[in-house]
Amino acid sequence: MSESELILGRFQPYNENGDATDEIYSTKSIVEEIINIIGNEFIKGTVLDVGCGNCRFRKHLLKYAETYIGLDKYLENKDSIKGDIFSFNSKINTIWFMGSFFLHYPDYEKTLNRASEILERDGSIIICDEIRRDNTEYKIPQPGYYDLNTLAETTNFKIVNTFIQENGIHFVKILKIIN
Numbered sequence: 001m002s003e004s005e006l007i008l009g010r011f012q013p014y015n016e017n018g019d020a021t022d023e024i025y026s027t028k029s030i031v032e033e034i035i036n037i038i039g040n041e042f043i044k045g046t047v048l049d050v051g052c053g054n055c056r057f058r059k060h061l062l063k064y065a066e067t068y069i070g071l072d073k074y075l076e077n078k079d080s081i082k083g084d085i086f087s088f089n090s091k092i093n094t095i096w097f098m099g100s101f102f103l104h105y106p107d108y109e110k111t112l113n114r115a116s117e118i119l120e121r122d123g124s125i126i127i128c129d130e131i132r133r134d135n136t137e138y139k140i141p142q143p144g145y146y147d148l149n150t151l152a153e154t155t156n157f158k159i160v161n162t163f164i165q166e167n168g169i170h171f172v173k174i175l176k177i178i179n
């Protein structure tokens with residue numbers, strides 16, 4: 001791959017296969033790496049993709065979940081509904097935030113409290129955002145960044161797994177409700 005193709009690839013965030021031409025950024029590799037690390041028990045039943053964009057993760061999530069619901073505040077397509085977590089009222093098993101949790105600033109706590117209301121008791125939240133969204137490195141909180149450790153404590157969630165993806169860009173954090 002030429003340098004210009006690589007650079008151009010980095011500026012095509014929502015193509016069918018991934019957010020760059022490099023396989024390491026592909027939607028397939030992102031989901032499969034998560035499954036390899038955490039196992040398939042966390043993506044199951046009905047998965048709600050909050051901030052789903054063009055639903056590019058749908059087909060990969062459906063390898064593990066029975067039903068996929070895309071939810072996006074600004075976009076709508078055949079696999080998604082327009083709205084946000086506060087307007088969504090059904091029970092689900094998995095919430096998938098891919099590059100979208102940070103957009104819930106400044107309502108992170110409210111968002112997780114709402115998530116616990118719509119999640120089944122043994123459900124899971126998977127948050128995958130860029131590493132730089134993690135506020136724990138900063139002494140002064142940055143807008144749009146968050147400290148999930150503190151948020152989990154105040155919203156009755158526990159973080160059961162956390163890791164950086166091989167692409168070196170995304171961190172993944174898995175949350176479960178404390179019963």
Ligand SMILES: C[S@@+](CC[C@H](N)C(=O)[O-])C[C@H]1O[C@@H](n2cnc3c(N)ncnc32)[C@H](O)[C@@H]1O
Pocket residue numbers: 014050051052053054055056057071072073074075083084085097098099100103104
């Ligand atoms: C960076 S894009 C990621 C899209 C998708 N998750 C992906 O990986 O292709 C963020 C998406 O979140 C949506 N969004 C922003 N704020 C939202 C909110 N509060 N609730 C639901 N969706 C939101 C935007 O419209 C946008 O489609």
